[in-house]
Amino acid sequence: MHSDTFDSHAMAIYPELLEVRHDLFDNPESSGKEERTARVVANYLKKLGLEVKTNIGGHGVVGVLKGAKPGKTVMWRADMDAATFRMGAHGHQGLSHICGHDFNTTIALGIANTLSQDVDNLAGTVVFLFQPAEESQQGAKAMIADGLFEMLAVDEVYASHIGPSATGVISTKTGNLFSHSRYLEIELNGTDAAESIASDVHKIMNGLTRVSSPKLFFDLNNAMSLTHGLANPNTIYQDYVFFAGPPQVSTNNSRTVLFAELYTANKGDIDATVSGLKKQLDRREYRDRVHAVRVSHVRQGVDNDARLVDQAKQLLLARFGDQVLETYYGQVPFASEDFGHFQTRVPGVYFFIGASNAGKGIVSFPHMPNFNVDEKVIRLGVTRFSTLLYSRLKTD
Structure with missing residues (x-):
């Protein structure tokens, strides 16, 4: 399949993906309590015909898409939990997808849907990992401790998170992407x-x-x-x-x-x-x-593999042009990620995909009080990351 075909399919499934995202947004679940979210994810993957494993490291879900042709195995990780935050004059706690994990999960489901349409030409295996408890920084460690990499031999691992750039702009860098925190x-x-x-x-x-x-x-x-x-x-x-x-x-x-x-x-x-x-x-x-x-509270952070970053950037530039790619030179402050625990076992890359729309007054800076997301990022994320994974399967 070509990226144009991926985009056509992403447009076709966009309405159903919007419904999924709205459902997740309306039913946020905190770290370690993602039971309903995991059920929604597992059911969606099963309908696509993927091999599905549940209750890994808590409410973690894994969907395995096996191509008809031999090849390597790449993993795509999405986080599922919502964030607790203080609201109101008295500082009462609220629960919301103020970090955009509902979008991260929806985009991953869209990628699984897209790639599952071309299994006959798929070389290798794509593993879709839906992780619980990212906000508490416990989910990645729990899934690994539960035997994730013993049950799956993975060659590369990737992830994306909603970021503050313009809608669809993909940002990353070699090495550490986040601040280290304790x-x-x-x-x-x-x-x-x-x-x-x-x-x-x-x-x-x-x-x-x-x-x-x-x-x-x-x-x-x-x-x-x-x-x-x-x-x-x-x-x-x-x-x-x-x-x-x-x-x-x-x-x-x-x-x-x-x-x-x-x-x-x-x-x-x-x-x-x-x-x-x-x-x-x-x-x-x-x-x-x-x-x-x-x-x-040692946070592993992110350590992007230099070779995979370069190859991903070359692919995205060739397929979509330089307007969709942005290089970061610093480390995101006031934030960290537990995705790095996966990278201690398998080389990988963590991306941000922008969802800000200045014309609509939408600023998608996670955890900020005015956080909002341009929903068009779902279609763009599905197209661009489907293209990336499809190409990675064919790249040594």
């Missing part, structure tokens, strides 16, 4: 002067912060700026260390715990920053009260 907890004996200690720790954190142009950096609208953003070779988002706000304070049982999130562009800066924090604490008058400094 949770930090500083536990102190006693509860006296908790707020003043927290204020002092905040000063220490500010002293360890390293960002270019702070006013611009922390306004995430600048992530897409032509002069400062991720797609500019001189982006301000390629060398940074920062904490996500002042430490949160909690007291319990004669203990004080200060909590903060650390983000770095380069992985090596994590240990250096934590070491610097500990050295500063050792110099404070309250140093004898410091019971422990704990680092947790």
Whole structure:
């Protein structure tokens, strides 16, 4: 099949894919509770005739599409869970696909539908992996621990996520695509002067912060700026260390715990920053009260394979032109991904596909309060990524 044929099919199934997306959006499920979503996905794949495996690493679903001709195996991963977020003046929790996972899942189902129409000419196998618990960063590890790669011999793995670029524009880069992040907890004996200690720790954190142009950096609208953003070779988002706000304070049982999130562009800066924090604490008058400094919630991030990135970019340029491809030069701040756990086992590439439409006032920056998506991205994503996977099966 040719990309024009893929596009024709994507247009034909667009109405049914819209229904799927609206259904997922209306029925969001949080990390680890994606039972209904998994059922919708599994039923759709079964109707296409795929071999379907369920309950992998929780509510994970795998659909296997075997071509009539021999070849390698490529995997396409989509995340299914919704995100919890604070809303309203009192900070009540809500649940929504404010990250766009409903679109990620729908596009993957559309790719499965498209490629399943040409099984006779398909060389090799395409594995469609629908992952639970991405928001909690537990799903990828759970699926791997449940024997994913023992039951499937995979040669390459790919994924896409809704991003803030114009609708249909595909963005990626070699190597790390996201910030590295860790949770930090500083536990102190006693509860006296908790707020003043927290204020002092905040000063220490500010002293360890390293960002270019702070006013611009922390306004995430600048992530897409032509002069400062991720797609500019001189982006301000390629060398940074920062904490996500002042430490949160909690007291319990004669203990004080200060909590903060650390983000770095380069992985090596994590240990250096934590070491610097500990050295500063050792110099404070309250140093004898410091019971422990704990680092947790290790996020694997993304490490895109250089060869596969180059080959994917060449293919997309040849088939769709340079207007659909964008290279990132920095690491997305305030965000991470557990897709990298798959990449520790199999080389792969993670993409963003833009869904912003300036003419309609749609800005598709995940987790932002005004997050919205141009639904046309479904058809474009199905066409472009079907073309990519179909071509990868024929490429050594």
